[in-house]
Amino acid sequence: MGIFKKIGNALKKTREALARKIDALLSHGELDEDFFEELTDVLISCDIGVRTSMDIVDNLRIRARKNKLRTADDVKKELKDIIKEDFSSVDNLDIEYPAIITIVGVNGVGKTTTIGKLSKYFKNQKRDVTLVAGDTFRAAASNQLNEWAERTKTRIIKHTEGADAAAVVYDGISSAKAKGTDVLLVDTAGRLHTKTNLMEELKKIDRVVNREYPDAHKYTLIVLDATTGQNALNQINAFNEFVKIDGIILTKLDGTAKGGVVVAIEKEYHLPVAFVGVGEGVDDLERFDYNDFIDNLF
Secondary structure, rough: OOOOHHHHHHHHHHHHHHHHHHHHOOOOOOOOOOHHHHHHHHHHHHHOHHHHHHHHHHHHHHHHHHEEEEEHHHHHHHHHHHHHHHHHEEEEEEOOOOEEEEEOOOOOOOOHHHHHHHHHHHHHOOOOEEEEOOOOOOOHHHHHHHHHHHHHEEEOOOOOOOHHHHHHHHHHHHHHHHOOOOOOEEEOOHHHHHHHHHHHHHHHHHHHHHHHHOOOOOEEEEEHHHHOOOHHHHHHHHHHHOOOOEEEEEEOOOOOOOOHHHHHHHHHHHOOEEEEEEEOOOOEEEEOOOOHHHHHHH
């Protein structure tokens, strides 16, 4: 299945919800003030967010008068153009090698599965990959990551449960330098309920990375579950207290009618969505392309 078709399938629920609601609004008549107010509610229902939805509709209201929009297709095309203009101001995340990619996110968003899929993605790009089991707090985390390492035939560096996460990262860096690894994927704990511990752990990992491998290109990506909608934005805020987020990986896009959260993320944080999960398979992780996304959204 091609990338465009995968993205299209993943956005099916969101797209159908948007199309049905916009068509229903326009079936009642003109693009009057009631229409624009109701359209704002439609966009909010797809988790585009209150402020972002209002900005988009304000822009649409001006263009509707100027361009004499009438039909549902006219409205959808103008919405696509407006959102694409917003997205175009956000730079794509271009990964350079050797890369150390630290993966953060709360427990339950699909972080470990995403790391497994990332390892397969980079191996498909003919890159040498090593996994680092830096979530030493959760008993099952290392075992789950080890399963993905076996499944994708990827090296893994791990210690026993309860070990110092920074020490595992240290060993991972030593291995990466010795073997000429292109991509070091570092798992981390997601226990936001103990913020102080998590903050200190992430800071310590960051110090080790900067000290031990200054020549590597460093990226911190946060994994977000698309089905949680606006709660995903709260998670960005929480982790931004601890680390500089370079980009986003959005999982479970195929399981929600609220895929519009991508628009809210881009608009409010100007952070690139680097990858999206579009299914359950090991290859169902795709580089994000905003043109494909918006074309499929409408």
